[in-house]
Each structure stands twice: as structure tokens, then as C-alpha cells.
Amino acid sequence: MSTTVRNRRVKQDGAIRYRDRLTKNDLLEIYRRLWFARVFDETLYDMKKKGRLRRGNVYGSRGQEAIQVGTTYPLRPDDFTSPIHRDMPIFVFRGMTVEQVMCQVWGKANAPTRGKDSWSHMGDMRLGIIHSTSMLGSTIPVACGVLWAQRLDGNRDRVCVAYLGEGATATGPFHEGLNYAAVHKLPLIVVVENNQYAYSTPVELEVPTPTVADRAKGYGIPGYSIDGNDVLEVYDTMCEALEHARAGKGPVLIECVTYRLQGHADHDETRARQYRPVEEIEMWEKRDPIVRYREYLLTTGLFTESELPEPPADIVEQIQNAVEYAIQSPDPEPHTALEDIYDESAGVSR
């Protein structure tokens, strides 16, 4: 088992280019998903600004779309995911409707949590989406448990992709969970979205090693540190990790190096330009993953300019419609606040 950190940007030799298997339709779908993530984000910031979304925070993912798209695109429908607060589009990529997600944002009665919890703290086990909490890192042991259930059922090649920021790799549950997964060779892929800041704390105050991927050495598992703003690089790496995990070789850690172009949440826009150098933000603006991918697609000769609208109008419309649907959806009845605290249905095994 390799314990060296592989940086695909530097070491391309021998790395399979899974991207070559993608059809023109795949390439276009990836482009559309990147835009879905971008428009989703922009729409909610806009709603907050206009006062149409009055409660809760918007945790943006502008600049991190390539990770959401590249890591989910090669998954099987029966794989598991455990998204975090900056991964809202992943809920849609994994099968939830845009309407469901928007109802969750607005805390409506028909939201997956029925208005109980906010933002990304939702899931759907029928779609293999594990619910997260605000205690970042705490889903890693839970993901191990979901995979343990698969082992008991003889499903050893169903993979779980658990997402984290680089800051959460400093938590205890991250260590205990990854250690457990490595000891028992569970098919867990941990995707670290290294966007350089945990709220205001820079990565060097969270992680002592040169890369976050170096942490993999401590668990004897492969660690990758890759360009998280290159969607096809993310895709290639994910495909490689999936082969490893499905073959029963245990977990993989993928560090996607990226940058949080916005504040921690919408309330943090002013201070986020104070605790971070403006030149740094401007430098990363130039590495916009959607612009880069579009340029690449044009160089392939497979697409004309007009085939790659910025953004695709139907996606804007889809998201706008979902927002209006959510706003018009009913609020939860107050008494439902006391429902679903206990499950008193018959205690027979499901």
C-alpha cells in the first residue's frame, strides 16, 4: 500500500486519464453542473441581500464547484455521500430535488427536516446521503458505521465519500474515524476541501504538515493533493480512489486545494476581506474553475461558444422556480416542534 502523497499536478506519469472515457455529453453535463453550483450560490446570496431569505446563513461555495462536481460525477447511484455546509449542490447531484433543497433553506414544512434543522444539515438515507451536524468531522465515524452495515450485508464495494474542510482535519472524530476506516479497510473516501481558511484561521494554523494529504501517512493510506479548481483533475483522482476503495484496499484521502472566494458565510463578507490579503483573493479569482473548464472545452474543438452559455438559461430558471416554490410552501405548524424526538414504533428489526 502506498503511503506517499501523490500530487497529480506534478506526477502525471502512469496516472490513468479517466477523463478520456468521458463523452461529449458527459463533458457538457459537467459544465452544466458547475454552473448549477455557481447559480445556486449566487441566487441565495441575492435572496439574502434582497431580504427574501430572512433567517439562517448562506455558506457559499463560489470557487469550489469543481470539487462538488468532480467528486460526485463518477459515483454509482448506490454509493454514499456525507456533504457539509459548503456542498449544497451535492444534495441535488445525489438525487434530491432543487425544490427540496430550497425548502430546507427556507425552513419549510415540506423540507427534508420539516423545518427542524437548517441549511446543509439534511440528508436522505434512501439516496445514501448521510445527515451532517455542525460538529465538523463528526460524520466520519458515522460514515464508517454506514459502511459497516454494508459489510454486514455483504456489500463491500459500496463507497462512502465524506467531505470536510481542512480545518476539520484537526478534530478528534476525523482522526478516530479515519483510523478506524484504515484499520478495517473500509471503502471510505475522505475529500478535504482545502479552501485555505477555517472561518478566519489560515491552514498553517490548522495543519502542521506541508499538505493536508500528508496526514494520510499516519493511517497508512494513499493521500492525494490535487488542484481542486481543475474539475477533470478532481474527476481523474476520484476515479482512481474509487478503484482503490472498491477493490477492498481501504480508505483514501484526497486534498483538493482551492480557495474560498467569499466569506465564511454571507455575514462575513466585510471581515473576510480584512483577515485575508486582497491580492490573495484576486489571484484566486483568476483561477475560477468554471472559466478554466470552459476554456478547456473550447480548445477540444468539440464545442462552439454558443454551446457553452454563461450561465445556461434553463439552470437559472430551474433555480428561480425552486426558490419561488420554497417561498410559497407552508411554514411548519408550531406543535410539530415536539414531533420526531422519539420513535415509538414497534421495536422490530427493520
Next chain:
Amino acid sequence: MREVTFLEAIRAAIWEEMERDPNVFIIGEDIGKMGGAFGVTTGFQERFGFDRVVDAPISETAIIGVAIGAAAAGKRAIAEMQFIDFISYGFDQVVNVAATYLYRSGGQVSIPIVVRGPSGGYVGGSLYHSQQFEAWFFHVPGLKVVQPAFPDDAYGLMKASIRDNNPVIFLEHKYLYRRIKGTIPNPEADYIVKLGEARIRRPGDTLTVVTYGAMVHFALDAARMLEQEGISMEVIDLRTIKPLDMETIYNSVRKTSKVLVIYEAPRTGGVGAEISARITEECFEWLDAPVMRVAAKDSFVPFAEPLEKFVLPSVDDIVYTARQLAHY
């Protein structure tokens, strides 16, 4: 019927539930080949295999987290804490992940897990092998908390806890493990003790004692001594600490009009405080005396025998306070 120790009753219940339901598995430290620190799972790994009797690293967060995740995916998990004191490592998983899961999934995902382990003092275990943690979890919506005092209850409550669809904290008093013997029904009887139901272990009419765990035995000892003085104690064994069976308590209070609540944990903020408050709210006009408490002193559980004896409640403490209450 079978004659067993308290520990053997727990062992039998887990064994039989694992035989009955292939979705049940157990995870903990040293529980495989060694059979656990106290031997509760002796022989389990040979019978049920490595995947259903999981030797975990020293990672309480991971142990409880794996139990939760597996439960979310349809299994019934038992997480053994080698000593219940170590559950503190996994506090976030119990309180923020397991307890809330049903609620924050809009009722979709229930978490049928039992987090169990030896608790309590009187064995010279010192600070970190003696604690009674029920009050921490008593405070949390979504959890159930169980602590039996007799083998038949330990057996029936463990089976009920494993079959329950909610996270259950199951406290096994280590002082009782081998000291207390009793009979339990044979497996074919499918004997279950429903959660949330107290049991009157001794009827009486001078005063009501509400307690659980090892304190039930202390209270029964005290009751036998006080009987000769004409003080008749009704001893209620809660068995389930959360949810509380308040009806059984209120009915007894309406009969005796005097209440003594006994618990082994530190006095301040204990379960007895809540019981006392509820009795005062619901039965004030029935009371002939203040609701009194016997509990541990607000200290840690120290190692040396004279220190431990000084901190933890004793039969003498119960006798003394019961007399005061009887003559109030």
C-alpha cells in the same frame, strides 16, 4: 427459569438478541477474543464472528459513531464502553449525533443503538472507574436511560433496549455484576421488561423511596432495619431513568405523603432533583414533609476506602434520613 448473576443476565440477553436478529451487532474494546473487561461477551466472537463482535481501537468517538452510522443504515448496534466513564470521549456522538438524528431527519432515520457499560462505585475504582453519569444524559431529549438493579430486570430491559428504536444509555452497576443473583426466564419465554415502567420492589406505607441501580439494594437493606422500628418503606425501583414513570411515583406519594429520593451520583443537579421538583408540582397538597434526598457528596469518587465511604451514600445515611422523614 435459570439461576444467574446480574452479569450473566445481561450476557444472556445480548446473546439471545444476537441469535434472534442478524441485524444486531456489538462493538467495543477487548470484547472479542478476551470477551470484554468484565467478560460480558465471553464466547461471542466464536459464535457470531469478527464482523458482529468488533474489537475496536481505543476510540469511543469511533465506536459510538460506527454504531450510529450502522443504525442509520438499518442495523441495531450495541456499543460497549469498557467503563461508562469513557463515554465522555464520545459525548458529541451521543448527544449531538445520535439523540438528534430522528428529529433532524424529519422523522426518517431512527437510531436503534444501546450504549452500555459498567458504572458506579463501591469497588475502589477511584475517579474514572466509579462514576454514575445518568444525569448528563437524563438532560438530553431523544435519549433513554436505563439502570436495572436485579437480574430479571437487567435481562428484560436489555432485550427491550436492543429492540427499541431510540438510542438507549444502559448503565450496568459493576457492584452488582457478581454480587447479585436471581432467576431469569428461559429464552423461549421471550421475556421483555418495557422501558419506562418502574417496579415497586417492597410495599410500605410510612414513606416512599424512589431510587435505581445499586441504591435499590441499599434501600431494601435500610427498609429491613427500619421495619423493626415500625417504619414501613415503600421502595420504588425506577429501572428506567428516562423516561420517568411518574404515575407509579405519584400513586405511592398519595399513599405515604413522604418521599425520599436516593441516587449515587453527586447531589447537585442529579436525577433526584427533577423527581423532587415534579412531586412538588403535582402532589404538593399530599405531602406531609419536604421531599428529601440522599445522594453522593458534591465531590469526585476517591480511591482510599475511608474517602470513598465518606463521599458515596451508605445504608446508614438512608436509615438516618428515613427516620427524620418518618418522624417529621
